[in-house]
Amino acid sequence: MIVGAADKHDDFKAREVEELAKNRGYLVVDRLIQAREKVHPSYLVGPGKLQELKSKLERYGVNVVIFINELRAGQYFRLQRELGLDKKILDRVLLILEVFESRASTAEAKLQVELARLKYTLPWARELVRLKGFDGEKMGFGALGSYPYKAYLSFARRRIKLLEEKLEKLKIKEEMLMLRRKEIDLPIVTLTGYTQSGKTSLFNLLACEEKLVGLGPFTTLETYARRVNAYGRSFIVVDSLGLVEEMPPLILRAFHATLVEVKLADLLVLLVDASDSSSKIKRKLQSSLSTIASIVENEKPLIIAVNKIDLVGDVRLEKALKVIKDLAPNAEIALISAKKGVNIGYLLRKIVDNLYPSSSGLKAFT
Ligand SMILES: Nc1nc2c(ncn2[C@@H]2O[C@H](COP(=O)(O)OP(=O)(O)O)[C@@H](O)[C@H]2O)c(=O)[nH]1
Ligand SMILES: [Mg+2]
Incomplete structure (x- = not known):
């Protein structure tokens, strides 16, 4: 409800x-x-x-x-x-x-989510004792609900301190992220975009059935990563967590930490739902681009996949394209339908050309 x-x-x-x-x-x-x-x-x-x-x-x-x-x-x-x-x-x-927790694929992300929840619910602890028969487990506080307020508060404070210390240590490791990234021998293409934009549909369409092994330090990502072979080349496609608008500052770090798939990517495919109104497309795209900009250090090549084109007519599509080109003049654009399998070959071609620029002339591979 x-x-x-x-x-x-x-x-x-x-x-x-x-x-x-x-x-x-x-x-x-x-x-x-x-x-x-x-x-x-x-x-x-x-x-x-x-x-x-x-x-x-x-x-x-x-x-x-x-x-x-x-x-x-x-x-x-x-x-x-x-x-x-x-x-x-x-x-x-x-x-x-809850959504982040289900998708936290690194130790850092898990800790950040727990830390964010503790900090967010800390001010609620005072109210907690007012409610007789309170069952903390049901209310997202873990098994601590029956603790008296003061005990809970001191537990929470200690836990927050511990988590922050752990995260501090991880930060050093985080700097090695890009080094370890090189252990993966194939380029990574991450599908990103809002929830419901069609990431999983596209992922399923692109992904060969073979499971991926060898993601090294990022094994928890393997559920969402598959190898794709196209035009004589291979890459890893990753289905990532949906982007969300207006993140409260308290949970911003947890959000960014869960988006490690975006950080790791060699190329981003940002899905846009063409069936949204053009004002909504604008709003979502703006927020997506700024989220991406705040988590990736150097600008990454970006393909905007305008999805669900089976649902809209030419006039609306034109309008959507204008909005997109205004906001992201440098991005490549592919119009697709993940559901109907329209233009997927074109998208794959763009991906391969981007990852392997030298191969673009080699028609023999196609
Ligand atoms: N009509 C149409 N529906 C689509 C298309 N791609 C995805 N959908 C639908 O959009 C919904 C969300 O898709 P999903 O792949 O789960 O999006 P995600 O949240 O980004 O992973 C599902 O109901 C899909 O069937 C498309 O190209 N055309
Ligand atoms: Mg999905």
Whole structure:
């Protein structure tokens, strides 16, 4: 169940949270979005909506409630009390952290996610003791919920310190990332883009069935990496974590750490959903490009794959292309449909030409 308060004219946040929830494996049964200027201080949504939410939860038998907004500590616990302890309540940030956790492929990413969650939920600890019969495990605090507040707080502080120390040590290792990257003998092409843009569809289409061995230090990435042979050349294609807009500063480092696939790439293929409105394409592309720019040290070659062209007509496609060319004048563009398998050969050609510039003239290989 997706719940929240949002601007009447802007359903972007609700859609994004819904996509993230689906991506995480939740089945979205219904949504209840209240159009209001200011959020309600007690429950985020107004009392009327809260009653509606309660009755819907009962009717559907749903036990997970995801808020599209960020919840303040007081709101979180008042909601938990009102909706019942058997309900799992997540806000946007906790949902994002769940998604990150499921995809954290390095030790650093795992530690960063844990650190972000601890820091984010620390101010909530005070409220925690107010709730009798509180079950911490259900509420994302691990098995610590029954601890008295002070014990929890000192545990959390110690844990944060420990995690920060561990991360400090890892930083030195992180500098060796690029060196170790060379242990992998094939170039890496990382598919990136928003959730639902079609990364996994394209990945499945490109990936030969053979599993990849030899990712060396990045073995946890292997589930999402496959070898591709095209035009007489080979490369590794990696399906990466979806990009998210407006990351709260507290979880920014965890976000970046989970995007190691982008850091490792020799070439990025950024997927754009052509079926989005052009204003949404603009917004998502801007945020994607700035995220990429903030995590890669040197600019990487970029191909923008405009996906789902089977869903749009020429006029809309033209409009989308104009937006894309304005924002990324240097990127190569390929119009594709991952679902229908349209123009995949063209995309592969572009990838190979980019990775192996000298081979572009060798028609004998094609
Ligand atoms: N019509 C159409 N749908 C697509 C295309 N590519 C992906 N989809 C659909 O878009 C949704 C999200 O795709 P997915 O590959 O899971 O996106 P991801 O979140 O980026 O990995 C799925 O329902 C796909 O079937 C396409 O080229 N055309
Ligand atoms: Mg996917």
